[in-house]
Amino acid sequence: MSNTFISNRSRWIVFAMSLSLLLTYFVPVWRIDLFAPQYPEGLTMKIWLKSLTGDVEIINGLNHYIGMRHISVEMFPEFEILIYIVAFYILLGLLVAYAGRLNILFWYLVFTAFGGVFSMYDFYRWGYEYGHNLDPTAAIKVPGLSYQPPLLGHKRLLNFDAYSQPDIGGWIIFVAATIMALVWLYEWNQFRKKSVSAPLTTMALVLGLGMISCEVKPEPFKYGTDICYTCKMGIVDRKFGSEIVTEKGKVYKFDDIGCMIRLMKSGTFDQQKLAHVLVMDYEKENNLLDVNNCKFVYGEDVRTPMNFNTAAFESELPANNFARNGQDRHIVDWKYIYKNIE
C-alpha cells in the first residue's frame, strides 16, 4: 500500500464529501413503507439519526393486533449514539483530507465500509428480534409466521407490501462513500503508473525480447537444470515427468505427472487454453507423449519422484510388459489418473 500523497484536488473532494455528511442530521436516513388495500396511500416510517417520524402510531396500532411490540424512540439505544458516530466519521474524513495520504484514505474507506456493513447488520438484528419476539396473547396469531421487515427491498407480510430503502440521508452517505472510493482508485492508479514506470518499461522491453523466441511447441527436458513448477524439485529422473504448453507458448515442466495434475486442478489455467498436455515416455528418453494418446501404468512399486506412482507408455504392448513386471500394477487411462490424483 502506498504511502504517497494524493493531489490537492482529491483532498478537496474528500473534504467536501466528509462535510456533506452533515446533511444527514437534517434529513431522514432510512424509510420503511407499508402498502395494503385498507391503506392505499401507504404508511411510512422514517428513521432519522436520532428519532422516528411518519405514521408510527398507526403502525403501532396495527402491530398491537399481531402481538408486535410498540415501536418508540426509547427502544433504540442507537439513537443516543448515532449522531456522534456520524460526527466521528465526518471528523475522520476531514483529517484524511488534511493528511492527504493514499494509504490513509484507503483505510478510511475500509473503515467506512465496515461501518456500513455493521449498521446494516444492526438493523437486521433489530428487525429480526422485533419480528420474531411476539406477544403470545395477541388477538391474531398466524402459526409459523414472523413479521420481520425486509432489510432492503420488498417483502410481503400478511396483506401488507413492505418496502425498506434508504431515504435522502442514506443516499447522501452512499454517494459520498462511492465518490471517495473513486478518488482513491484514481489516485492509486496514478501512483502506480508514476512510480513503477521506469522499471516497467525495462521489463516490457526485456519481456518483449523474450516473447519473440516463444513458439507453441513442447520443449525437451534439460535434466539437472529444469525445475518442477509445482514441487520445485530439480528434474533428474528420466523415466517420469510431464509438461504443459499453453496456447501462448508458455511451458511448464513437472517431475511427476501428479505435480501437473495438481496444478491443473488448482485453477491456475483455463483448461481450454492448453495447447499441449504431455507426459514423459517411461522407456524412451525425452519422448513426450500426449496424455490422451498413451497408456499409463499405476502401481505402488512404480515409485515416481513425488510418489504418484504412475508411468506412461507409447502403446499397449510396452505398458502390458511393464505391468506384468511388478506386483499389483494396473493399466489406466488419463481420465482415471486425472480424477484420482488430488
Place this chain on the structure above:
Amino acid sequence: MPLNGHLQFTFLLFLLLCNVHLQARVISVGQHDGHITSIKEAVSMAVDGDSIWVHSGVYREGNIIINKSIYLKGLDHPCLDGEGKYEILTISGRDITVSGFVFLNSGYSSMLDYAAIKCIDARNITLEENEITHAYFAIHISNVEDIVIRNNRIHGNPKTEQNTGNGIHLWKCKKALIDGNIISKHRDGIYFEFVTESLITCNLSYENIRYGLHFMFSHKDTYTYNRFVENGAGVAVMYSKEVDMQANEFVDNWGSAAYGILLKDISDSYIAYNLFDQNTVGIYMEGTNRINIHWNHFHKNGWAMKVQASCNENKIQHNNFSGNSFDIATNGSLVLNSFDQNYWDKYDGYDRTRDGYGDIPYRPVSMYSMIVEQNPYTLILLRSILISFLDKAEKAIPSLTPELLIDNKPLIKPLCL
C-alpha cells in the same frame, strides 16, 4: 611372569576387539593365500554370527547376496568390482556388518535402481569405512530399521553424472544414523524418503547434481554438523514435519535455482546455528509453517531468504545478515511471519537509547527485490544507479514493499555466532 602378563593383556585386548564374534568362526578369504578365494563361497559356508575376513585383492563375483547375520570385513581394502554390469552387494536379514571394502563400477540400469550396496527388508545393519566409486546408486536402503552408515567415501562417476543415482538413498527406514560420510558427484548426496527418527551428522556432501541432502515425507529427523558445498541446488526439505537442522554449513550453492535450503511444505521445525555462505538463495520457503529460524549467519548470498506468501507463523530472530545482495524477498504483501531482533548490515539507523537496538525499524525487503521477484529479467539492473535511487526513494516513502515485513528491533551489533 611379565611375559605371561603381556600375553594376558593381548588376549584381553583381543577379547575386547572381537567381543560378540568370539564364539563364532572366522572365515578367511584371500586370492593369494588360504583355501577360499571367493566371497560367495565364504558366504554360503557361513552361519549366523560368523565373520568373513576378506584379504586384499580384486574380486569380480557379480552380485553377492548376504542374508545371514555375518560380519563381512575387508582387510587392507579389498576391491569388489561390479564390471559395470552387476549390483555388487545385496543385503537382506538382520545383524549384518560390512566394513572396509572398495566398491568399484557397479552396474547401471535406467529401469532398475542398481546400487553398489543394496539393503532391503533388514534390521540392525552397519555399513562403515567403505569406499564406493563410480556407482549408479552407491548405498540404497529400503525398509530397514536400525541402520548405521558411517565413514564411507562415496564418489560418483563424473562422466555419466547426468545419469547418476543418489549417494546414500534411504526409503521407508527408521532409526538410521548417517555419520561422517563424504559424498560427491551423485544425483542427491543423501536422499531420505519416508525416513523417521534418524540422525544425519558430520557428513560432507559436495558437487552433487541436484541436492546435497534431500528430504521427502520424512519426519522427526535431525541433521547437524554437516557441510553442503557446491551442490546443484543445496538442500531440499520437503513435505516433512519436525525436522531439526542445526549447525550445518551451506556453502557455494550457486545457480539459477540453487538454494542453501529449499523448504517446501514443511512445518514445526527448527533451523539454528547454521552458516549460509555464498548461495544464490540462503533459505527459500514455500508453504512453510511454524519454523523457528534462530542464530544463523547469512553471509554474501544473492538473497539471504526468500519467503513466499504461503508461509505462516515462522519466527526469524537473532540472525546475522551481512553482505547479501538482498536480505529478504517475498511475493506477497501479507506478512504472517516475524522478523525481530536480527542484525542487518544494511541498517543505517542510530541507537540513541543505547539498548543495543536501533531506534527506527528496519525493512529488509527492498523495492528492487520486489520488482525482481515479479520479473527476474530486471536483475540485469542490479547495482545500477537507477536501482539505488529507487531503493532510497522507497525507504523514504514505502509503497511496493510489504508494510508489515519489518524488524522493529534491529540489532546494532552483529551477534557472535
